[in-house]
Amino acid sequence: MRPIRVLVAKPGLDGHDRGAKVVAAALRDAGMEVIYTGLHQTPEMIASAAIQEDADVIGLSILSGAHMTLIPRVKQLVMDQGRDDILITGGGIIPREDMDALQAQGIGRLFGPGTPTTELIEYIKEWFAAQEREGASPASA
Template sequence: MATDTKIKVVVGKPGLDGHDRGAKVVARALVEAGMEVVYLGLRQTPESIVAAAIEEDADVIGLSVLSGAHMTHFPKVMELMKEKGIGDRLLTGGGIIPTKDQETLTAMGVGKLFGPGDDPSLIVNYIQDWVKEHRREN
């Protein structure tokens, strides 16, 4: 039991974008891979996402952004994570995010981002590997 500690992921959609099918499909894929996923749903704020991640002691925050506002949401969530003392967790996500923007976000400390057509197993593997490498003490 203690040896295969569960990975806990908080999945949410910041902002006013109502397209949640992708987030649900990815959340489901993570569950199929044995992770515990706390699904926050639509219209979240960076504050509500980070507050939930703190209470849930999540290893990973996954954002789904299809509205084009990714350059606002990802940096704001990242900044809040650092401010609230959970900068050691993984911030990842997906949506319609141009490669150039992805590079900028990665340079800020955001993890890998995924887009339409990416196989969900890529996300599963990425998260599993990241957590293995960064496992916190408790």
């Protein structure tokens, strides 16, 4: 199986990157190819980087409270490019009900403080394996 490509991004003006960097390092240690965007990215910059880098997954880290604006915006921009196959996941200071609302809009799981990195590694790997199975099935049918 080819390595999973993950773009870890910090959208908006929020400068708290401890979580993003810890997660990026953990995903890399788990064998994924990780691109970290650095801080203060606009949704446009993130979407275009994800497409250029051919990312399978976008991991968004937001601790600023702007998640209800920024996460759907990234999703929309990626969809506009016809890429509904990219998983958009992430984490930060996001209240449970906002997580639920975002998931209802087609965003992947969002992880709160205290989540072990193993949990999100497993989540991404499972999602990717399911994608691969799905992608493989029409060809084999």
